[in-house]
Amino acid sequence: MKNDYHHPVLVGEVINYLDLKQGDTIFEGTLGGAGHTIAIIKEIAPTGKLIGVDLCSQALSTAASRLKNYKDIIFLKEDNFANVKSILAGLDIEEVDGILYDLGLSSFQIDKSTKGFSYMRDEMLDMRFGCEGKTAHEVINRYSEEELREIFYKYGEEKWSGRIAANIVKERSREEIKSTSRLAGIIKDSVPPEHRYKRGHPAKRIFQAIRIEVNDELKNLEKGIEDGFDVLKKGGRMVIISYHSLEDRIVKNKFINFSGRCTCPPLLPVCRCGAKKRGRVVTRKIINPTQEEIMENPRARSAKLRAIEKL
Ligand SMILES: C[S@@+](CC[C@H](N)C(=O)[O-])C[C@H]1O[C@@H](n2cnc3c(N)ncnc32)[C@H](O)[C@@H]1O
Ligand SMILES: [Zn+2]
The missing domain is CATH 3.40.50.150 (Vaccinia Virus protein VP39)
Incomplete structure (x- = not known):
């Protein structure tokens, strides 16, 4: 079928x-x-x-x-x-x-839910499978730099986690991070160009990490x-x-x-x-x-x- x-x-x-x-x-x-x-x-x-x-x-x-x-x-x-x-x-x-x-x-959920699961679409940061609990927006804008770094490292197995977390915190102090494309841009710019695409797009692993955290x-x-x-x-x-x-x-x-x-x-x-x-x-x-x-x-x-x- x-x-x-x-x-x-x-x-x-x-x-x-x-x-x-x-x-x-x-x-x-x-x-x-x-x-x-x-x-x-x-x-x-x-x-x-x-x-x-x-x-x-x-x-x-x-x-x-x-x-x-x-x-x-x-x-x-x-x-x-x-x-x-x-x-x-x-x-x-x-x-x-x-x-x-x-x-x-x-x-x-990836293609049509508009919940921001994909770094390749410009959507709001939600990432909840359901409609209860914390959103990706809250994780990205409220968690401390240490918490973000740990999540990215543990759930995304990303070696540039520290730089990515630091840049998110810097960027959000200028203006709240609301969209997947702004977040994906910050992640990409945090990884030195020569290492950027070694294991695929770095936003892929970080988005996975945020999703795991959001949905526990x-x-x-x-x-x-x-x-x-x-x-x-x-x-x-x-x-x-x-x-x-x-x-x-x-x-x-x-x-x-x-x-x-x-x-x-x-x-x-x-x-x-x-x-x-x-x-x-x-x-x-x-x-x-x-x-x-x-x-x-x-x-x-x-x-x-x-x-x-x-x-
Ligand atoms: C890969 S899809 C399943 C596809 C399904 N087997 C099919 O053939 O259409 C995974 C589904 O599990 C749901 N899901 C993920 N974690 C869940 C959980 N802890 N409890 C209930 N549903 C969950 C997601 O919302 C999603 O719809
Ligand atoms: Zn034992």
């Missing part, structure tokens, strides 16, 4: 690793344009259940209209997947057979994985698609931990992570899209899929 909201990634692999059966109950934490949902529903209908969640109201309305033929078996909610436990409790569902998180943002993405991911794994049935599967190394590191370490291996830092004298064998990683090697898929959908390029089964 043509999908101009978002082109879903690794659909066949998602279905395969979720190991779906008719009648399954599935929690999908990142509904987007329901690209994966439609493929999932075909496997679990007519008796299964799908609980679909997204922070973005446009995702919910697009998904609702695409899924209107399956009204009886879908439950859609504007919420954070980190709240998986309370969302399921609200529906009187104790356990699920499968969980899917397709992280990051949809093509709609890494904390939500950790909670979504931990709480999701708790409500997974024995034999149930959790499938996660991530798009950058910070996300993938969290997924990888949580899955290793669920498989019973200690993931504490090497110098810690005693184990604090409480690793206990509760799962089996079913993707022995990370799953990437094929060249064919990347040619058809370049945004699939950085996708990495991992799956675990609860024991």
Whole structure:
């Protein structure tokens, strides 16, 4: 089916690793344009259940209209997947057979939401997936220089973080920074010309860092994985698609931990992570899209899929 909201990634692999059966109950934490949902529903209908969640109201309305033929078996909610436990409790569902998180943002959000996710468009600085909480404007204009530097370094892995943070603070004291293009210009000018494009446009990494901070993405991911794994049935599967190394590191370490291996830092004298064998990683090697898929959908390029089964 043509999908101009978002082109879903690794659909066949998602279905395969979720190991779906008719009648399954599935929690999908990142509904987007329901690209994966439609493929999932075909496997679990007519008796299964799908609980679909997204922070973005446009995702919910697009998904609702695409899924209107399956009204009886879908439950859609504007919420954070980190709240998986309370969302399921609200529906009187104790356990699920499968969980899917397709992280990051949809093509709609990048291209059409006008929320300032892309450094290549001139938009206001918002970057929230939903409509609550702090905006990119607040982060850029209110955070201290040290806080900005730390975010850029931690979430953008940008070695020129200090210069970029210092320039933002200098520029905003002249006039509030309101637009993505002014911010992108400040970032670009902060990196010495000979280093500017060594790893792509520097604004790309800094915009990613701001987005992670605005949406508290890494904390939500950790909670979504931990709480999701708790409500997974024995034999149930959790499938996660991530798009950058910070996300993938969290997924990888949580899955290793669920498989019973200690993931504490090497110098810690005693184990604090409480690793206990509760799962089996079913993707022995990370799953990437094929060249064919990347040619058809370049945004699939950085996708990495991992799956675990609860024991
Ligand atoms: C890559 S898109 C998902 C696309 C979807 N799989 C499809 O086929 O159309 C990611 C979606 O997850 C949502 N999202 C990101 N973090 C979230 C969170 N913590 N809770 C709920 N939704 C989230 C975004 O708003 C976005 O719509
Ligand atoms: Zn440990």
